[in-house]
Amino acid sequence: MTAFFEILMSIQWFPGHMTSARRNAAETMAVTDVVIEVVDARLPEASTNPLVHELRRQRQRPCLKVLNKSDLADPVATREWIAWYDRQPGIRAVAVSSKNAGEVACLPGLCQGLATHRNDNAKPLRMMIMGIPNVGKSTLMNALVKRKIAKVGDEPAVTKSQQSHSLGARRWITDTPGLMWPKIEYDSDGYMLAASHAIGRNAIIDEEVAVFLADLLLARYPERLAERYGFAVEGLDGVAVVEGVARRRALRGRGGEPDLEKASQAFLQDYRDGKLGRISLETPETRQAMLSRADAARKVTEQTVIGTPNQD
Ligand code: G4P
Secondary structure (H helix, E strand, O other): OOHHHHHHHHOOOOOHHHHHHHHHHHHHHHOOOEEEEEEEOOOOOOOOOHHHHHHHHHHOOOEEEEEEOOOOOOHHHHHHHHHHHHOOOOEEEEEOOOOOHHHHOOHHHHHHHHOOOOOOOOOOEEEEEEOOOOOOHHHHHHHHHOOOOOOOOOOOOOOOOOEEEEOOOOEEEEEOOOOOOOOOOOHHHHHHHHHOOOOOHHHOOHHHHHHHHHHHHHHHOHHHHHHHHOOOOOOOOHHHHHHHHHHHOOOEOOOOOEOHHHHHHHHHHHHHOOOOOOOOOOOHHHHHHHHHHHHHHHHHHHHHHHHOOOOO
């Protein structure tokens, strides 16, 4: 286990407010017609909380999957993700940038299409916004109700309690706090979430996350690294990229050696701010490949355990 994951597991990963948030979400789900699940368009599946699916399934509620921050994501990958989600039962997907209020205006209509029976004063359409911290739920909510009701912040878990708001006579929307889940199953999801700042500052080791991100960009968007930092990236690995950033930005420790911690923070901030261009950390294809690798590794582990002679 890497230091990053040791820290991830040692922090109080499912704190009290997450447990009560989950309970409240389950109660609200009972009186909801359509779930608006906000995910980060750059990492839609890694930023999907399996708890949302579970709560939805228990009540058989349809879902509008909102791929938010699409202004930061690779448009080709986003199109692939929308087609992928639209093939799944009970799900419709749309890409928006909630910072652009005009783009979210279509969402209530799309939700209405998923619950056509809820369309009069006696049976208003009841929507519920869900998603992990920092994917843009508050920004989306503010854009939908056209005023500042939810506090927007780049530190996770800013929205603390549920609030309902009317969107005209026949539509209601309920805001829920960012909901994490107890165990992140795949290491790469943890890194992607950390790179995109869904996992808070105190829970991550910037250097490990930066090296992961650099390796991913070397494989998928090498030209963006070269453009932004002005050095050739052929033959480099993630560590060398972070060292290169330190040199380029003249970030040095006391002994004059490259300050990898500062370089990692600068590099991660560039990615978060979109300074490396529109980047998607996963596509349906890379997701499938990752799941297949994880599955194969799990089978090998199971066979090894079964095949190990009893030591007693
Ligand atoms: P949350 O409720 O899900 O926790 O997320 P919140 O709305 O607080 O948004 C988290 C950060 O993501 C905010 O950045 C917000 O502005 C940004 N954000 C939300 N939607 C979008 C989007 O569609 N595109 C982009 N590029 N950013 C988005 P911040 O740094 O705290 O605030 P700000 O300085 O950007 O306003």
